[in-house]
Amino acid sequence: MARALDLNAVRSEFPILGREVNGKPLVYLDNAASAQTPDAVLDSMSNQAQTAYANVHRGLHTLANETTEAYEGARGKIRQFLNAESDENIIFTKGGTEAMNLVANGIVDMIEPGDEIVLSVMEHHSNIVPWHFLRERHGAVLKWVPVLDDGSLDMEALQAAVGPKTKLVSLTHMSNVLGTKVDAKRATEIAHAVDAYILIDGCQSGVHLDIDVQDIGCDFYVLTGHKIYGPTGIGALYGRVAALEALRPYQGGGEMIEIVEQDRVTYNVPPHKFEAGTPPILQAIGFGAAIDWLSAFDMDAVRAHETKLLEKATAELSAVNGIRLHGTATGKGPVISFSVEGVHPHDIAQLLDRYGVAIRAGHHCAQPLMTHLGVSATARASFALYNTEEEVDVFIEALNKARGMLL
Ligand SMILES: Cc1ncc(COP(=O)(O)O)c(C=O)c1O
Known part of the structure; x- marks a missing residue:
């Protein structure tokens, strides 16, 4: 109950x-900046650290296996929270900002000068500046969709802004300033009608809306832990399988590879392909505990x-x-x-x-x-x-x- x-x-x-x-x-x-963290979340992290802590994925010993189980368990909780297809669709990041940067870096090879990225004027800088990098470095063109007088997204202007040159539409699901909710499903239909990717920034909506990424149909969805009663230093990127497979890896290092030789490297499959190095293990476990805590209500x-x-x-x-x-x-x-x-x-x-x-x-x-x-x-x-x-x-x-x- x-x-x-x-x-x-x-x-x-x-x-x-x-x-x-x-x-x-x-x-x-x-709270829109950072919500406070309940005891259940803090306890989940300290209990883990006190009873079963080691690095994940690498060990053949009990503590490593138990930590990996808890870390991967947290991934499963995020998957369920978003109703994603499978755990492989969920990448842990250090927050919303890193998730957006991961996608911007990942699509860089797909960007030709003149390709368009469509944003709304109410985006957070973390859903603006990574796309500016593509403008500055690769000749992408940023197109801006206004908001109406009441702060709602101008859907007609969105429809008009999207066209054959659109590579990506990137929109907030809920504005951190206006509180406006965006019809992410409709926006996805508009983006997909021209075969563009769509990213939905759910950093604000995660805690206030029921999210179903399969129903929305988006390619990418971003969450951040510290606005959902979780710790800082942890977020998640949902990606559809085809979209994740098309992304080039963001950072190189341990865990994200399959084979490394002197003259070649091959990559692990998602989500590991995008999680280079030791991840924020305890934070991910705390994020999972926050999802459990909130979802119980x-x-x-x-x-x-x-x-x-x-x-x-x-x-x-x-x-x-x-x-x-x-x-x-x-x-x-x-x-x-x-x-x-x-x-x-x-x-x-x-x-x-x-x-x-x-x-x-x-x-x-x-x-x-x-x-x-x-x-x-x-x-x-x-x-x-x-x-x-x-x-x-x-x-x-x-x-x-x-x-x-x-x-
Ligand atoms: C709408 C929105 N997007 C992205 C972010 C950035 O998230 P993070 O602080 O996890 O990097 C925020 C944080 O304020 C936000 O409100």
């Missing part, structure tokens, strides 16, 4: 949520709770004088970006910190979106399943006080 969302019980599994900041109880609303209750927090915060923020909300698309994820007239977002975040409230301010690694919105930065509050309605009240109260001090 699914676990009920009892907030007191859940919060007790995150000792950090009980601490004070500047003499006030912590209100942690920076009644996810409808989790989604409903996060939506309630979003709606409450949106309504209360809208009532604050001089507020501009960025991103109001229907069904958006629990992320609110906002500007306060006449006040720099950094000042708001710093003053909120005095009241124990942690929000983020800046360009959120999304400068093309900032340009599109006509701002240099925004303030952002983002919710996780452990946040409470009382915390929303504290946030709004602190914001009103901060505004009063700054204006």
Whole structure:
């Protein structure tokens, strides 16, 4: 039976949520940057390290075998979480950024000058800069799809941007600034109609959406551990078999090879072909534990709770004088970006910190979106399943006080 969302019980599994900041109880609303990590995840890593730790894949001794089993078990959990075809479709990376770089490096031989890569203006820099490398070094052309006034992706513009020269479409599944969700399945149909690859950046959506990569049909899907209650230093790239086979390996080293001689090298099969060197073993195990921990909940209750927090915060923020909300698309994820007239977002975040409230301010690694919105930065509050309605009240109260001090 699914676990009920009892907030007191859940919060007790995150000792950090009980601490004070500047003499006030912590209100942690920076979950879109990194969510906090429950005891179950930390315990999974320390238990592994204390009882069965060695390098993976290499040993013929018990500890090596047990560690390999746990590491490969984590891969199986990610596969299940994404509903991927098989464990071979899942590559561990050190995060979302490395997954995107792996694909950009992997397709380099397929890029001719003038080939097009289609992106949206709301992408995170990690889903922009690797493609800029292909522009700078290989003559690829970046084509940009705008967002509509409510922050939703302009699907007609996407359709118009994709054409015979498109090699890859790379889109976020959920914006880290606007909370906008993208219809990844429709985007995949559009990309595949011209035989282009499509990558979906699920770094934000992983924790908020039910993901089925086979249903979406995408070639690549990216996850990162630290936004799904897992540790940092770990992420995953899903690739369809044909897409992975076509990619050239990203890094060279141990484990990713089949044969190495003085004048030739042949490569291991995916996923090992893309996991050179000793991987982040404990982090992968922690990532698997985070997936287990999250998946145990009644996810409808989790989604409903996060939506309630979003709606409450949106309504209360809208009532604050001089507020501009960025991103109001229907069904958006629990992320609110906002500007306060006449006040720099950094000042708001710093003053909120005095009241124990942690929000983020800046360009959120999304400068093309900032340009599109006509701002240099925004303030952002983002919710996780452990946040409470009382915390929303504290946030709004602190914001009103901060505004009063700054204006
Ligand atoms: C939408 C999106 N893509 C990619 C990333 C990068 O992920 P990572 O920090 O795991 O490299 C982030 C992180 O903020 C993100 O929000």
